[in-house]
Amino acid sequence: MADFIAGALGGACGVMVGYPLDTVKVRIQTQTNYNGIWHCIHSTYKMESVSGFFKGMSMPISTVSVSSSIVFGVYRNFLYQLCKLKYGTADIKPSKLDIFVSGYAAGAAQALVSSPADMAKVRLQTQTFPRHSSTCSLVAGPKYTGPIHCIITIVREKGFLGLYKGCSALMFRDCHSFATYFLSYAVFREWFVPVEQGSSELLGVLLSGGSAGVVAWGIATPMDVIKSRLQVDGVSQQKYRGAVHCITESVRQEGITVLFKGLSLNCLRAFPVNMVVFLTYEVLVKKIKLLTS
Incomplete structure (x- = not known):
């Protein structure tokens, strides 16, 4: 239970960052009218001010808490049961494969729960609408007025x-990325916090969490592009018949580099976000276990 609670609060902090x-x-992944990161940032600020960068955040704050809780909770409990099954006890250092498989299970569980909220988030983020105008670059007027309205409209x-x-695409992205995420974190923890040297655990957690986030997003970005394009497809017109068609059409029209759109942003964002997530998680797990012991 401590892992579920700490994961929820860690995820919420990560979203805000x-x-x-x-x-x-x-x-950048879903629209072709931007020349790069800075052009997108400048255009968003010019049209929508600072609030444009936080469109649809209310839904992720609540739902990411749930999905992050599921990720960390499922990962720890799956790893616990896997070790008991394989070794007869959970009080043993798990192998790298054990960690990878547990992370894979956590990613699958997270994808099933978070898909509706992620759909609403992406559609709201791509709904560009000028502050003082009734025109919109994506649709003729703001189709969605908020996360709940977006979900209701999609269902209708x-x-x-x-x-x-x-x-x-989300399932494929999350299974592989979370398996890599937890495995990378375990490996980096061993590197940055060698027990015999008595290194700072706080610094080790920060560096390990940030580095694991960068590695995971490096793996996740190609399917993240496809996932985002499928989610906004159909707002105005239908372009893709499915994930495979989306991949082939995107590569045919924009080249193989289209699968890595947003990679630098993902890695730039991943480091501070996952520093915060893992630090919050590690601190809270210890506090909760002390209070309940």
């Missing part, structure tokens, strides 16, 4: 399964 860059990343137009559009 990284959301503005996440908005820029989503817009496409049915409940419409909330899971792009879920296959």
Whole structure:
């Protein structure tokens, strides 16, 4: 239970740190009217002021807390049960494969829960609407007035399964990235906090968390691009028949580099976000376990 609670609070803190860059990343991945990161940032600020960078954040703050809780809770409990099954006891250092498999399970569980909220977040982030104008660069007027209205509109137009559009890409992204995420964190912890040297655990957690986030997003970015494009597809017109068609059409039209759109932003955002996530998680787990012991 401590892992679920600490994961929830760690995820919420991470969202607040990284959301503005996440908005820029989503817009670059899904829209072709930006020449680069700084052009996207300048255009967003010029049209929508600072508030444009935080569109749709209310939903992720609450839902990421839930999904982060699931990720850390499922990971720790799956790893605990896996070690008991394999070794007869959980009081043993797990192997790298054990960590990887547990992270994979956590990613699958997270994707199933977070898909509707992620759909609403991406559609709100890509709904550009000038502050003092009734025109919009994406649709003729603001189609969605907020996260709840966005979800209701999608269900009304496409049915409940419409909330899971792009879920296959999201599942593929999250399973591999979270498996890499937890494995990288474990490896970096061993590097940055060698027990025999008595290194600072706080600094080790910060460096390990940030570095693990960068590695995970390096793995996740290609499917993140496809996931985002599938989620905004159909707002005005339908372009893709599915994930494979989206990949082939995107590469055909924009080249293989399209799969790495937003990679630099993802890595730039991942380091501070995951420093905060893991630090919050590690501190709270210890505090909760002390209080309940």
